[in-house]
Each structure stands twice: as C-alpha cells, then as structure tokens.
Amino acid sequence: MTAFVVAGVALLALLIGATAGWLVGRRANLSPSIEPAETLAPVIPTVLQPTPPSPAATRMTRAMLLDLIIEGSETGIAVVDDVRDVVFYNEQAVHLGMVRDHLLDDSVWEHARFTLESGDNGRFTFVPPQGTGAFVSTGRAPGRKIQSVSCLSELIADGDEHYAVVYGHDDSENIRVEETRRDFVANVSHELKTPVAAIGLLAEALLESSDDPYSVEHFGERVRIESVRMGNMVSELIALSRLQGAERLPDLEDVEVDVLIDEVLDRAQINAEAAGIKLTTDEDSGLHVDGDHTLLLTALNNLVANAIAYSPSGTAVSMSRRVVNVDGRPMVAIAVTDRGIGIAPQHQLRVFERFFRIDKARSRATGGTGLGLAIVKHVASNHGGAIELWSKPGTGSTFTLTIPLAAAPRSTDAAAREPDKTAIVVHEERELSR
Incomplete structure (x- = not known):
C-alpha cells in the first residue's frame, strides 16, 4: 500500500478515534465509567455527516476545526500502529509524558500493543517518569506536578490496517483529594485517640488515689483539660465541615x-x-x-x-x-x-x-x-x-x-x-x- 493510502487511513483513524476520544473525555472525564468507542457508533456518523456549509465553514475546513479541537483538548491523544510508529499525537500527549521524542512511552506502548494484539480496549494508569515535562502541570491546575495519568486504549481498524488510540487525562487532582481524605481520617482518628487514651489513664489514676485529696485534685484537673481539648477539637471539626464548601x-x-x-x-x-x-x-x-x-x-x-x-x-x-x-x-x-x-x-x-x-x-x-x-x-x-x-x-x-x-x-x-x-x-x- 502506498504512502498516500497509509496517510489516508491514518487520517480516517485519527478523525474517528479523536472525535470519539474527545466526546468520551468530555462526557466521562476518562473516569472508570468510560464506555468503549463502539458505543458511540450512532454518534460518530452524525458528527462526521456533512451539514449545510456556513460562512465560517467555507473559511475553515472540518479537518482544521478538528485539529484545533484536539490540540486544545486537555486530553492527551496518541495514535500508534502495530510497529510502534506514532502516526499522530497532540501537544497534551507530550505534556503528560505519554509521548517523548516522537515515541510512545514504554509502559504506554505495552498497553497499546495489548489492544492491537487482542482487539480489546484497556484502561490503565500511567505514572509519568521523573525528568519529563509531565512534572509541570496543566493550566487546569497550574503549578502542580502530574502524579497520575488515567489512560484508555482503543482499537480502530480500516481493512488490514489497525491502530491503537491512547487517550490520557491528568488524574492528579483526584489522587490528591483521595490522599487528603485518607490523611484527614487518619489524623482525626489519631488526634481523638490521644485525649481519649489520656482520659482513660487519668481515670485509672483517680481510682487508685481516691484516698489522696491532692492526687484526686491533680488528676481531676488533667481529665478536665483533656476533655476540654477533645471538645474543642470536635467543635472545630464541625465548624470546618460547615465552611469547606468555599461558598x-x-x-x-x-x-x-x-x-x-x-x-x-x-x-x-x-x-x-x-x-x-x-x-x-x-x-x-x-x-x-x-x-x-x-x-x-x-x-x-x-x-x-x-x-x-x-x-x-x-x-x-x-x-x-x-x-x-x-x-x-x-x-x-x-x-x-x-x-x-x-x-x-x-x-x-x-x-x-x-x-x-x-x-x-x-x-x-x-x-x-x-x-x-x-x-x-x-x-x-x-x-x-x-x-x-x-x-x-x-x-x-x-x-x-x-x-x-x-x-x-x-x-x-x-x-x-x-x-x-x-x-x-x-x-x-x-x-x-x-
């Protein structure tokens, strides 16, 4: 097959895969609820079906418009063939570390190759290697490092030609929120455990010192201090929960x-x-x-x-x-x-x-x-x-x-x-x- 035919097939693959990826990314934000592109079959022909040209359409072809949409997307898109040649990728794919020096990252390629060989779509998490541009976050979260990229690999085919389209989305914010939640639960448990344990020990000391007025007064005051501290913490937790909406x-x-x-x-x-x-x-x-x-x-x-x-x-x-x-x-x-x-x-x-x-x-x-x-x-x-x-x-x-x-x-x-x-x-x- 000539180079022109290959290029034509690649363009068709890009058009279908990128449109599906863009719709999927926008609708589901590449979350675990993402559905394979096949389910979008009724949608894609509608998107690609010719419509009456508008004045703007006469000045900008559909290919140019699609290119602008893909390049401006926060979803990284890379199209690779069965010999690992990357036939298309957008800037975000480079930014997320999926593509480096015009080559697909090794770990991303392993998943893409599985899709090419098995025909099955695959979801996986990609951790950008240190030293890549992926450690400078996107405009959605400026100044933050990208900790995790949620990826989806899909197969597109035209006759004997097969391509894997890999979509990647910065999932760092979800990771950060989950880490914050875990830390919060752990910290609350620890902070409440400390005064509760102290009160228990002081109560035992009180029972053992019931005939010593000085000890009773001393340990009783310590119990009061710990109970006040625990009460203050609970009150502040309640106040904080009411404020966290940032509204x-x-x-x-x-x-x-x-x-x-x-x-x-x-x-x-x-x-x-x-x-x-x-x-x-x-x-x-x-x-x-x-x-x-x-x-x-x-x-x-x-x-x-x-x-x-x-x-x-x-x-x-x-x-x-x-x-x-x-x-x-x-x-x-x-x-x-x-x-x-x-x-x-x-x-x-x-x-x-x-x-x-x-x-x-x-x-x-x-x-x-x-x-x-x-x-x-x-x-x-x-x-x-x-x-x-x-x-x-x-x-x-x-x-x-x-x-x-x-x-x-x-x-x-x-x-x-x-x-x-x-x-x-x-x-x-x-x-x-x-």
Missing part, C-alpha cells in the same frame, strides 16, 4: 472592624498576660466590612492565639488594619504580627492544612488542635477574601486576613475620615491597656 455566606451583616479587633484583643488579654506577651494595635479606622461577625471573630481569635502561643515571653503581638486595592476591589486587610520563632519556607505552604503542626509537642502543650489556620482559610474564602502569610525564621510572622470593604458608605465621623481606598495606611501602634 460565599448567604446573609452578610455590617461588621465594624474596630469593634471586631477590640473584641479579639479583649478575649486574648488574659492568655497574653499569662505568657508575658504585650498586645498592641493601631488607631481606630472607622472601616466596615460585609461579613459574618461570629466567623470573622473566630478567624481572628485563632490568628492571635497562634501568635501568642509561638512567641517568646517579653515580645509583642500586634494587630493593624488598612485598606488595600486588590484587582480593582477595595479590601480591608487585618494583620496579626508576632516577633516569635517564625516559620521555615518549606512549612509555609502547609500551615493552612488540617492538623498540620510544625512542632507537635508545643502545639499539644498549648492546647492546639491543628485546625485553627484551616478554619481561617475557609472563613476568608467564604467571605470572598484571602489569608496571606509572611514569615522569616527568627524574626516573626504576619498573617493578613483580607475581606471586601463594605459597599454602603458610612455617615459617621470615623467613616468620613476614611483613607483613600487605593492607599496603604500606616498608623502608629498603641499598647493595649486593659
């Missing part, structure tokens, strides 16, 4: 930022004094935000409590407020700054994960649950805002919660003195005296 809150209220900060500092004052920490804040601003007062209070309480817990005695924890412009939107930025131990760069991206602790022993000693910053992240997201971290080991950390500025103007004197919304306002700090 904006349906009913927002007017929240005075100055009142919110004063309330946070009032609550933190006793713990700060016990730890030898000085609380400071800047001047009132008259700023307002639209939000849920209780959730914002919880988020800021968590930030200040963390700052106190990880600061050495004799240092200060400060709160400040300002108006910043984020993508053309005026936002209120509330910053909590400590002069503590700081956070190493390799930990800064993980501090907002559930149950993540840099120093587990210190966290348990201070009664931390490992959920506080995860709650802050979700509160910010649900308010259409964000939480940002700046930290330098040995210098300290600043957590900044940004929330959209209230849309309605205020008639109070404080609001009349509201600073320019595109400027960053710096105030002198004042020490909190209560």
